[in-house]
Amino acid sequence: MSEDLEFDCGGNRGDGRLIYTVTQISYEIKLILEDSYPTVWILGEISNFKLYNSGHIYFNIKDKNTQIRVVIFQSASINLTFSPKDGMKVLICGRVSSYPKRGDYQVIVNRMERCGSGELYEAYGELKERLKAEGFFDESAKKPIPDIVNKIGIVTSQDGAALCDILKVIDSLNANIETLIYPVRVQGKEAEKEIPQAIEYFNSNHKDLDVLLVGRGGGSVEDLWAFNMESVARAIFASEIPVVSCIGHEVDFTIADFVADMRAPTPSAAAEMVLRSRNDIKKRIEFLRESLNGAINFILYDRSVELDKLILSRALTKPYLIYEDKISYLDELDNRLLKSIGSLFKSKSENLGNVSHRLDIVSPLSVLRRGFSICFDSNNEVIEDSKDVNVGDDISIRFASGSLNAKVKSCE
Template identity: 40%
Template structure:
């Protein structure tokens, strides 16, 4: 009897495998090293997670990529969370990742980036809040380890460049548990003292873990709240800390911080010499200009012939006086002629002169009668001649 065979298609087999795997591994955490990393133009991430014994294809959709706080790269060790899925067209299983976190140093770096973004949003790094560093400080507060190389480097630079500057040390631990709290307390203590012009907070180089106290939120807030300008000097030039962003000025090294805050006395002396030279030259040029102007004045005609100048001015005054007199006389004559003309016009219009020529004015009830129609028989009227007035009564009238 022939054995009955249950033959499956590739599609059906793959479908069953897909159902089985996706049901068995709905959510897993896996650890591995990223390889074959690629970000597609669509925004999706495709990569492989591997260890010494196996490898696993993985992907992350664009909507989840936006939540990443770091940039994945080949060789980076990470922990990924996601679900196992099967991609039927190629018949392989893969991790559909929804979270991705770096391991070890990557975790510290992740915490660094998160705190940096948080404090930046709060405005702790705003340039408008930063205080100017005094150009000639007399007293410097120093927050660092009393046994570290940073202290010796800073003191050496200050004693060489400006030995008169005082240094007040607030000793702290600069790494390990409790270091951040000591740094915060030291910054606050120096702010309670008077006479400190500027503060240097820092330490020498080290690993990211060694430098971590300067990446603590409390240290950043203490620096931001400091009334004394703060220079951050943590590690080497390539090292950046949260304290660097919160400080009023970042120095690449502790020695560089001392050089930034204290000017070299020899440079200052040279600046003073240059300033004196410049001032001396300016004074000499001004004195030379004054000598030339004085010599020109002394040799001038007006300086040597003052009587001639007085005579010329006297003559000029006489000319002005004559001109003024002529102008006044001419104007008076014109005004007199104008007055005579106006008087003649007034005389010509004088009613008395008209009456002398044989004319008369007739008034009725005090009003001038200018027409025969203004009077009727029986009206009484006054007739004014040049030498008097008579009263009349109209007895007869004629109209023209």
């Protein structure tokens, strides 16, 4: 990977912006495309066909509105059964990716089929759209596959590899389940009738089945075409027993796959998928049992250690020491309290003495004790000036100790 990819400039830069280099965003788009479209089927016309000496093939697949770049690497091109050329109508299967250096998206093809006149594919497209409009592909119409499967029905050829693969998986998983087989032809005109009949038979006579496996091994588009027929699609949709389609190889998709409650990429994978839950539950139960035992043993050990600590603790072996410690602590608190009260009392007494002394200094009695006196008129008002009395007025004189009455003889 280039140095640009190793330079980390992603993340917020303080202003809320997430910044990529051109290389980083190109590879990010490549990963998103490959994860989102690992397998696609595309019908179109070849243009700009180029075959290189390396064996790699490059062309565009187009319809009247759009074109997409296509790459078939040599490892896939050697399996082609015809010689592609411009103007040829083909059906390609591959994964959507991109070429980061140019910023182009493309389809990397692992399989390509010639469509001839294209009438089959037009019928396929029309039927697919019509069934989709009727709700045949809706997730809400899908029936759940039971977690524990005890009885399954198989609709396939009795002579095909698909049946052998399914039975081998059942045997390898040691699945003690009941298996019912309804042999049918899986290609040709008769298959269009026999497959729906088998599905209807199981629904009428073996309603206790947990799941139906309907499928066949791989083949050409023409070999698998029975599973694109409307009769098969409607039988699967009408089935009260959950149906798992297992038709062809991983890259093969038929109408039956879209209608089925679950699609498996191969017949053997179908058996693994429906029985995996059963085995997973067994393993999960065993794991939980061991985990529970371990947890219980750990708790018992932990509690026993705690009990041993309690038995050896001072509270149980020498409880009187705790009592003595508490008594000593109370005595210490009592002593500290008495000291605090004495200190507080002394401080307050000193404050009171200081205030009393200051009040005594400014008291009128203190002035009188220094030889001064206060004169009052007959209305007991303080005489501040000699002009406030007249000759002959009665007055009283207050001393520090005692008082006397007098009469004014003269005023100056």
